[in-house]
Amino acid sequence: MKTKRIIVALSAVGLFLSCATNPFTGKKTLALVPNTQIFPSAFQQYDQFLGENKVVKGTKDAQMITNVGQKISKAAERWLNANGYQGYLKDYKWEYNLVDDKTVNAWCMPGGKIVFYTGILPIAKGERGVAAIMGHEVAHALANHGQQRMSAGQIQQVAGVATSIAVSGKNEQTQQIIGTAFGLGSQFGVMLPFSRSHETEADRIGLQLMAIAGYNPDEAAELWKRMKANSGGKSQPEFMSTHPSNDTRINNLTAWAPAAKEEAKKFGVTSFK
Numbered sequence: 001m002k003t004k005r006i007i008v009a010l011s012a013v014g015l016f017l018s019c020a021t022n023p024f025t026g027k028k029t030l031a032l033v034p035n036t037q038i039f040p041s042a043f044q045q046y047d048q049f050l051g052e053n054k055v056v057k058g059t060k061d062a063q064m065i066t067n068v069g070q071k072i073s074k075a076a077e078r079w080l081n082a083n084g085y086q087g088y089l090k091d092y093k094w095e096y097n098l099v100d101d102k103t104v105n106a107w108c109m110p111g112g113k114i115v116f117y118t119g120i121l122p123i124a125k126g127e128r129g130v131a132a133i134m135g136h137e138v139a140h141a142l143a144n145h146g147q148q149r150m151s152a153g154q155i156q157q158v159a160g161v162a163t164s165i166a167v168s169g170k171n172e173q174t175q176q177i178i179g180t181a182f183g184l185g186s187q188f189g190v191m192l193p194f195s196r197s198h199e200t201e202a203d204r205i206g207l208q209l210m211a212i213a214g215y216n217p218d219e220a221a222e223l224w225k226r227m228k229a230n231s232g233g234k235s236q237p238e239f240m241s242t243h244p245s246n247d248t249r250i251n252n253l254t255a256w257a258p259a260a261k262e263e264a265k266k267f268g269v270t271s272f273k
Contacts, residue, residue, distance in 0.1 A: 023085045024205045039111035046113035054100040062098045065116050069096030072134045075212035108137035123226045131215035132223045135206030211264035216272035221253040
């Protein structure tokens with residue numbers, strides 16, 4: 001009976017499971033929650049964040065963030081249109097803001113809402129470094145990584161319920177052991193690798209976008225060398241992290257840069273900033 005209930009629970013997930021296609025990789029991706037629901041909520045949260053933080057306006061740095069963002073998103077539109085994805089960006093509302101915060105970070109919400117913190121600018125060291133970061137963040141939005149994380153989280157919750165049902169007749173100690181094992185296994189074996197794969201994917205897509213926008217993709221590896229130096233070379237073991245290690249990223253970006261330049265040639269870009 002318990003097995004049947006588990007199968008029914010998991011089958012329910014399958015019935016509601018839907019997929020989208022990542023245009024840059026051709027892969028099918030999880031899409032349990034449609035972007036028509038995700039984007040309005042993301043836009044509202046973004047506006048709330050801006051209202052609660054100090055947004056930098058009217059400076060050279062703020063204008064640089066906007067200019068680079070527009071160039072990268074335009075490169076994305078060119079690539080999508082050239083590859084049969086006209087209209088893919090119709091629900092996106094690109095926005096690029098610089099926030100006064102010492103944190104070394106930048107992020108993008110679903111639908112194209114991007115924030116750079118002032119703390120990352122000394123490491124970016126100008127427009128090319130910003131372009132490398134911007135390409136990565138725009139890539140997250142284009143690949144619908146937020147949607148995939150939400151979908152994976154829902155599946156993880158259902159699987160957790162199914163596991164609880166399966167062990168409900170066992171003694172309390174056994175239930176705790178199995179529950180802990182499931183939690184660790186799903187986190188380190190599924191969710192963290194899933195997140196790292198998103199970061200790697202965004203690195204590769206972002207590299208192409210910055211090249212099409214006219215920025216030298218070689219700069220991306222240089223940026224991550226500076227990021228590594230800023231961290232003092234310290235980082236969590238990769239299997240415990242949501243992101244690939246600095247060395248993994250540097251090696252990947254170095255290896256992918258020639259292909260990004262070749263992709264840019266298809267759009268008439270043969271020299272880079």
